[in-house]
Amino acid sequence: MSDREDITFESGGERCAAWLYPAKSPSSPIVVLGHGLGAIREMRLDAFAQRFADAGYACLVFDYRNFGSSGGEPRQLLDIKRQLDDWAAAIGYARTVDGVDPERVVLWGTSFGGGHVIVAGARDRRVAAIISQCPFTDGQASVRAANPLGLAKATGLALRDAAGALLGRGPTMVATVGPPGSAALMATPDAEPGYLAIAPDGAPFRNEVAARFALHVGFHRPGRQAVNLGCPALFQLCESDSVAPAKAAEKDARKAPKGEVVTYPYGHFDIYVGAPFEHVVADQLAFLGRHVPVADRQELA
Structure with missing residues (x-):
């Protein structure tokens, strides 16, 4: 395993914990990785990094x-706004890392984070490339794909949480994943086993988020920012995606001026392990080699 350091950077006056895999040569590109809905870095981001x-x-x-x-x-x-601010803070920190070329920052996001990198890359025109893996691009499409009974239950919890927040109470939680029909944000048949399978024992992971989020997710449509991306962008879509429908994601991804769209015969939760992981990460490395190679043009000259 490469040497990696436990570091922190500031975002909004709070501490963001991170792993830094240091540069191995001068003017190195850096990949900034962030996870999806309610997930943490121990849930297989180390494998990609x-x-x-x-x-x-x-x-x-x-x-x-x-x-x-x-x-x-x-x-x-x-x-959502705070998480996008965290992306901006992470990008800013990455540009200060010793040995890193600040003009060759790549954003890598998966699932809900796959939508975040579209927005972050559109906002920050210095970003060199983005990799958006099984991205959440259209909240309306995801809501339509959800189990109606589970959605109704989650909405009830969300209304209770929002009312409690106005009264200064602590959050009412909703499960991030659960079985079909349960009050969970993701309750498709593959969600609970697939999501929990990548959460290692002992990691600071909790299968819950403050329920008020459910009131906003349907209005979040980060894919609309794909048209504003000025950098190369790799969109990796899962044909059997149960929570971020591939059809809606492809419609948005095709509008990216320098976009590359690849589809895979996998489900949303398949691509973190085994052969699907090997498939998608090989394509990511090939994309990076084409657009943000380790040796920059001056070094190659």
Whole structure:
């Protein structure tokens, strides 16, 4: 395993915990990795980062505020604006890392984080490339794909949580994943076994988020920012995706001026392990080699 350091950076006055895989050569590109809905970096982000590090890339792998090893209260509060601010802070920190070329920062996001990198890359025109894996791009499409009974239950919890927040009470939680028909944000048949399978024992993971998030998810449509991406962008879509429908994601991804869209015969939770992981990470490394190679043009000259 590459040497990696436990570091922190600040976002909104709070501490974001991260792993830094250091640069191995001058002017190294760096890949910034962030996870999806309610997930933390121990849930297989180290596997992706290790592959990038082995190929010569520096990596920064971070937890959002209020989750995992990062600071922030209340715990498990999933706020879209705050998470996008965390991405901006992570990008800013990455540009200051010793040995890193600040003009060759790559954003890598999966699931809900796959939507975040579209927005972050559109906002920050210095970003060199993005990799958006099984991305959440359209909240309306995801709501339509959800189990109606489970959605109704989660909405009830969300209304209770929002009312409690106005009264200064602690959060009412909703499960991040659960069995079909349960009050969970993701309750498709493959969600609970697939999601929990990548949460290692002993990691600071909790299968719950503050329920108020459910009131906002349907209005979040980060895929609309794909048209504003100025950098190369790899969109990796799962044909059997149960929570981030591939059809809606492809419609948005095709609008990225420098986008590359690849589809895979997998489900949303398959691509973190085994042969599907090997497939997608090989394509990611090939994409990086084409657009943000470890040796820059001056070094190759």
